[in-house]
Amino acid sequence: MTFGRDLYGPDHDVFRATVRTFLAKEVTPHHARWEETGVVDREAWRAAGRRGLLGMGVAEEYGGGGTDDFRHSAV
Numbered sequence: 001m002t003f004g005r006d007l008y009g010p011d012h013d014v015f016r017a018t019v020r021t022f023l024a025k026e027v028t029p030h031h032a033r034w035e036e037t038g039v040v041d042r043e044a045w046r047a048a049g050r051r052g053l054l055g056m057g058v059a060e061e062y063g064g065g066g067t068d069d070f071r072h073s074a075v
């Protein structure tokens with residue numbers, strides 16, 4: 001069995017682009033400091049939440065993404 005890019009759909013590509021942008025802006029510039037201190041700033045987690053990157057499997061009524069599609073976690 002071979003898995004390729006056809007495993008993902010257009011919504012996953014949009015999600016992937018969102019994750020890449022988030023990482024470049026909110027994570028990469030701070031990564032060295034976080035490694036040094038051993039702590040990721042709380043604001044980084046809040047920013048990830050605001051962008052819809054956390055809790056994909058949590059029901060929308062509770063503030064999550066409302067999907068059980070594991071491919072978002074794989075992205």
